[in-house]
Amino acid sequence: xxxxxxxxxxxxxxxxxxxxxxxxxxxxxxxxxxxxxxxxxxxxxxxxxxxxxxxxxxxxxxxxxxxxxxxxxxxxxxxxxxxxxxxxxxxxxxxxxxxxxxxxxxxxxxxxxxxxxxxxxxxxxxxxxxxxxxxxxxxxxxxxxxxxxxxxxxxxxxxxxxxxxxxxxxxxxxxxxxxxxxxxxxxxxxxxxxxxxxxxxxxxxxxxxxxxxxxxxxxxxxxxxxxxxxxxxxxxxxxxxxxxxxxxxxxxxxxxxxxxxxxxxxxxxxxxxxxxxxxxxxxxxxxxxxxxxxxxxxxxxxxxxxxxxxxxxxxxxxxxxxxxxxxxxxxxxxxxxxxxxxxxxxxxxxxxxxxxxxxxxxxxxxxxxxxxxxxxxxxxxxxxxxxxxxxxxxxxxxxxxxxxxxxxxxxxxxxxxxxxxxxxxxxxxxxxxxxxxxxxxxxxxxxxxxxxxxxxx
Numbered sequence: 001x002x003x004x005x006x007x008x009x010x011x012x013x014x015x016x017x018x019x020x021x022x023x024x025x026x027x028x029x030x031x032x033x034x035x036x037x038x039x040x041x042x043x044x045x046x047x048x049x050x051x052x053x054x055x056x057x058x059x060x061x062x063x064x065x066x067x068x069x070x071x072x073x074x075x076x077x078x079x080x081x082x083x084x085x086x087x088x089x090x091x092x093x094x095x096x097x098x099x100x101x102x103x104x105x106x107x108x109x110x111x112x113x114x115x116x117x118x119x120x121x122x123x124x125x126x127x128x129x130x131x132x133x134x135x136x137x138x139x140x141x142x143x144x145x146x147x148x149x150x151x152x153x154x155x156x157x158x159x160x161x162x163x164x165x166x167x168x169x170x171x172x173x174x175x176x177x178x179x180x181x182x183x184x185x186x187x188x189x190x191x192x193x194x195x196x197x198x199x200x201x202x203x204x205x206x207x208x209x210x211x212x213x214x215x216x217x218x219x220x221x222x223x224x225x226x227x228x229x230x231x232x233x234x235x236x237x238x239x240x241x242x243x244x245x246x247x248x249x250x251x252x253x254x255x256x257x258x259x260x261x262x263x264x265x266x267x268x269x270x271x272x273x274x275x276x277x278x279x280x281x282x283x284x285x286x287x288x289x290x291x292x293x294x295x296x297x298x299x300x301x302x303x304x305x306x307x308x309x310x311x312x313x314x315x316x317x318x319x320x321x322x323x324x325x326x327x328x329x330x331x332x333x334x335x336x337x338x339x340x341x342x343x344x345x346x347x348x349x350x351x352x353x354x355x356x357x358x359x360x361x362x363x364x365x366x367x368x369x370x371x372x373x374x375x376x377x378x379x380x381x382x383x384x385x386x387x388x389x390x391x392x393x394x395x396x397x398x399x400x401x402x403x404x405x406x407x408x409x410x411x412x413x414x415x416x417x418x419x420x421x422x423x424x425x426x427x428x429x430x431x432x433x434x435x436x437x438x439x440x441x442x443x444x445x446x447x448x449x450x451x452x453x454x455x456x457x
Contacts, residue, residue: 005129006043006161011061013128014041014163016175022065022083023167029085029092032069032099034111034169038303040064041163043128047135050154052143057132069095070111073104107327111168115307120176122297123161124204127179130159134205142185142214151221153214155185156432159205166305174301180434181205182427186387187217188457189225194400195457196220197366197387199242199427201434203297207425220366220388227400229453230391236362236418237448238355238392244345244440245428246368247381251410252287252343252436254379255313257322261332266379266411267322275319281414283317286346289339295425296342296437308340317414347423347441355419355444357395363450364390364397368406369430379409384454403457404450412449419444 007013014022019039026037045059065088068077076098080091135157146153159181166174184199198216200208239247260267260274267275290310291298300308304326312320323339324332356364366388374380385403392398421442429435 006045006059006131006159007061007128011063013043013161013177014039014063014165019163019165019175020167020173023165023173025085026065026067026088026092027167027169029089030067030069030096030169032071032096032169034070035092036068036111036166036168036305038066039163039165040066043161044159045130045132045135046156046158047132047139048156049139049143052147052153054136054139057135059132065091067092067095069099070108071099073106073108074099074102075105075108076102109326109330111170112172112305113168113170114172115174115301115305117174117307118292118300118309120292120297120300122176122178122203122299124179124206126204126206127159127181128161130181130205135159138183138210141210142217145214146187146218149218149222150190151187151218152190153185153187153217155183157181157183158433160434164299166301166303168305172305174305176299176301178297178299179203181208182432182434183208183210183213184427184432185213185217187214187221189221193457194221194223194225195387196222196224199432200425201427201437202295202425203437223390223397224388224400224457227389227402229402232404232450232452234447234449236359236444236446238352238359238362238364239443239445240352240364240366241424241426241440241442242367242428243365244443245426245438246371247408247410247413248345248440249343249428249436249438250371250379250381252313252339254376255322255339257324257332257334258328260322261328264376266377267319268377274322276321277319279318281314281317281411282417284346284417284420285314285317285414286312287314288312288344289342290344291340291342293342293344295439296344298340298342298437302338306336306338308338311337342437344439345423345441346420348420349422351421352442355421355442356392356397358419359392359395359444362392363401363448364392371430374407379411380407381409382407384456387457403454405452405454406449407451408449413443413445416445416447417443418446
């Protein structure tokens with residue numbers, strides 16, 4: 001490891017051998033019929049800035065060992081962050097006592113035996129080395145040009161470095177490590193009338209250009225001053241990749257087979273069953289997950305230790321599969337298909353500028369905010385545009401407009417698709433953290449439903 005690291009010198013990240021030895025020690029104390037040990041060895045650093053200066057910064061490391069004990073259909077878990085034998089033994093005993101007191105869980109599945117995993121290493125040295133000094137350097141690449149332009153910059157940087165190990169009494173052992181970083185910034189004019197946002201996320205910090213993010217947010221802030229009000233309604237929209245990610249991630253979270261089979265989902269087939277094999281959106285749309293994708297790296301196993309494989313959820317607009325947990329897969333006679341925190345969408349070529357140039361009249365959206373569910377049967381959500389919403393006329397951005405509230409579904413959006421640009425990795429979480437690893441294109445679509453105006457910038 002580099003001497004500059006999120007992990008301090010006293011607590012370096014656990015190696016595979018050390019993690020395996022620790023799980024074996026914990027399991028050696030177990031008297032349960034089945035047991036699982038999960039180790040989460042993590043380091044996290046963050047820096048927040050406001051009014052063109054750093055406001056808070058923090059770093060934390062921890063190692064949490066969680067033991068699940070099983071007796072028949074009863075299970076319970078207990079955790080500790082101490083690694084000595086006495087603490088491990090006590091944690092195992094607590095989990096066993098709690099398990100015997102727990103109600104039976106008829107859907108409890110047996111612990112898994114040895115699995116074969118994809119060879120995925122999601123560890124980036126640049127991310128693991130993003131200490132406070134490195135984060136402050138990135139902050140200054142935003143705040144210095146903002147201050148020089150008479151603007152006010154705020155934002156958040158987060159860096160995570162995690163090691164996870166899982167072992168079961170049935171002989172399974174899984175080990176993986178993963179880094180994640182994100183940087184977001186909002187730049188506003190001194191009078192508070194203009195606001196611009198930019199953000200990025202990646203497992204590899206070296207892929208994030210803080211200077212470019214700052215310049216993008218500065219440009220948006222300047223251009224978004226003096227917004228005009230236009231009537232709500234259905235508009236052709238050009239959605240920047242972040243706005244697309246804000247909505248498409250909702251589709252990923254909705255692809256649950258049990259909800260569909262039980263009649264509680266958009267993916268429920270009229271008359272019963274689910275929509276696997278049915279076309280549900282534009283044929284240009286494909287959605288897939290792959291833990292080894294360089295832009296969306298993820299663990300190659302689930303919290304149970306089940307192996308994760310590359311999965312195509314939607315291909316050419318047709319549903320290929322849904323997410324099946326182990327219990328529901330067994331009940332339905334299917335293979336388990338876990339959803340991992342990674343999603344890639346197909347796209348085209350070019351970027352936002354090309355989509356704008358092809359639009360006679362429409363709305364350019366930087367991102368969405370405060371997105372909340374309305375109807376799970378249509379994946380309908382409501383939310384607000386924010387930090388740069390503009391009118392497009394005759395292929396050019398002509399003026400800033402006041403923000404809108406929308407009622408829209410990613411399903412409607414992807415059925416009204418007109419064009420897509422080149423997919424890119426985005427920061428789509430509301431909290432500014434790395435969130436779901438998602439790669440999406442900018443999109444042009446018609447009849448996007450803006451329902452009312454918002455005075456907020």
